[in-house]
Amino acid sequence: MSPLVQKMIAEFIGTFWLVFGGCGSAVLAAKFPSDDAANSLGIGLVGVSFAFGLTVLTMAYAIGHISGCHLNPAVSVGLLMGKRFSASEIGPYIGSQVGGAILGSLVILIINQGLGGGTLAANGFGPNSPGTFPLISCLVAEFVLTFMFLIIILGATDRRAPGGFAGLAIGLALTLIHLIGIPTSNVSVNPARSTGPAIITAIAGGPTWPIAQLWLFWLAPIAGAAVAGLVYNAVFEKPVEREVL
Numbered sequence: 001m002s003p004l005v006q007k008m009i010a011e012f013i014g015t016f017w018l019v020f021g022g023c024g025s026a027v028l029a030a031k032f033p034s035d036d037a038a039n040s041l042g043i044g045l046v047g048v049s050f051a052f053g054l055t056v057l058t059m060a061y062a063i064g065h066i067s068g069c070h071l072n073p074a075v076s077v078g079l080l081m082g083k084r085f086s087a088s089e090i091g092p093y094i095g096s097q098v099g100g101a102i103l104g105s106l107v108i109l110i111i112n113q114g115l116g117g118g119t120l121a122a123n124g125f126g127p128n129s130p131g132t133f134p135l136i137s138c139l140v141a142e143f144v145l146t147f148m149f150l151i152i153i154l155g156a157t158d159r160r161a162p163g164g165f166a167g168l169a170i171g172l173a174l175t176l177i178h179l180i181g182i183p184t185s186n187v188s189v190n191p192a193r194s195t196g197p198a199i200i201t202a203i204a205g206g207p208t209w210p211i212a213q214l215w216l217f218w219l220a221p222i223a224g225a226a227v228a229g230l231v232y233n234a235v236f237e238k239p240v241e242r243e244v245l
Contacts, residue, residue, distance in 0.1 A: 005093060007067040011096040012103075014059040016069045019104030019196050024097040024185075025051035026121035049178035057171025064167060073097055078150035082230030082237070084157070094192070103194030109200050110209030120197035122210035123188040123217045131183040138185040139220050145177045146189040151218035154232040177244070188217040189224075243244050 031042045034068075043051070060069045068085070070076045071093040079085035105120050112118075122128075125138035132154035133141075152173040156166040174189075181187030188194045194217035 004089060006093050010067040010070035010094040011070060011093055012062040014063050014067070014069055014102040015097040015100030015192055016104040016107075017059055017100075018071050018190075019101045019193055020054040020107055022048070022052035022193070023095045023105065023121040023197055024108045024159075025112075027112055027118060045182050046179065049175050049182065053171045053175030053179050055175075056174050057167050060167025060170060061072055067093075069167075070102075071097060071192070073192055073218075074146050074190060074220075075150065075153060075227035077222050078153070078229040079224030081153050082150075082233045083227045084154070084229075097192040098195050100200055101192040105196035105200035111202055119201045119207055119210055121186055122197040122201055123187055123194045124209060124213050125184045125216060128209050128213060129183075131184055135216065139216060141181050141184045141237075142217065143222035143224040144189060145187065147228045149177060149189055150225045151174055151232060154228065155236070158228040158236075160238065166183050180210040185217070189221050194218070205227070229243035 015232055025043060026048045029043045030045075030048050031115075033041060056069070056071065059071060063069050068079070068081065070093060074092050076085060076093045076097075080087060080090055108120055122200055125135045127132060130139060153166075156169040157160060178187050181189070194214055198214050202208055202211050
């Protein structure tokens with residue numbers, strides 16, 4: 001099996017785990033067993049935030065040595081702009097990530113036995129935002145949070161950084177991002193994570209607004225990641241020292 005195929009399979013499985021673990025916790029466990037104010041079993045916003053972070057942390061050590069554990073088209077773009085990733089592999093990576101996200105969303109739907117009026121933790125703005133935040137608020141949040149996510153990824157994986165801790169830093173960063181951003185747009189910072197629930201919700205006959213608003217959750221994260229890659233490469237990247245003969 002070629003190295004690229006191995007990377008694609010790793011990204012597919014990793015993104016499946018991210019969506020199944022993160023969105024699955026939101027759909028199945030966040031308000032378990034009910035929305036009642038006295039409910040003490042549901043994991044809530046904090047639990048969902050940690051679920052997303054733990055998916056990335058666990059996959060970082062499971063597949064990081066195989067594919068780099070991007071699990072996110074924005075991460076792939078950011079690493080490309082930061083000159084840490086090959087342009088020839090970005091298409092296969094993004095395709096694998098979106099495919100894994102779609103399968104993860106489908107499995108959640110099957111386990112949940114239908115939407116039940118929900119949208120599989122889809123991302124949205126305006127009336128579809130958990131806090132009814134307007135489009136501009138969600139756009140800024142997605143851009144800034146993805147920018148910071150890529151700065152952390154690029155810094156934690158820098159050859160000068162302490163070895164072995166990148167997965168922990170990146171997983172905790174995603175946890176913090178969700179603690180900040182869930183009230184705005186259900187927080188994406190990942191176009192694949194947004195695409196999976198939107199497509200499966202529509203196929204299952206649920207609301208169509210996740211598809212209509214999906215553009216923002218591709219545009220803002222990719223823009224934020226691209227800028228972060230350029231900034232890190234220009235400001236913080238240390239040139240490779242050449243041996244003097």
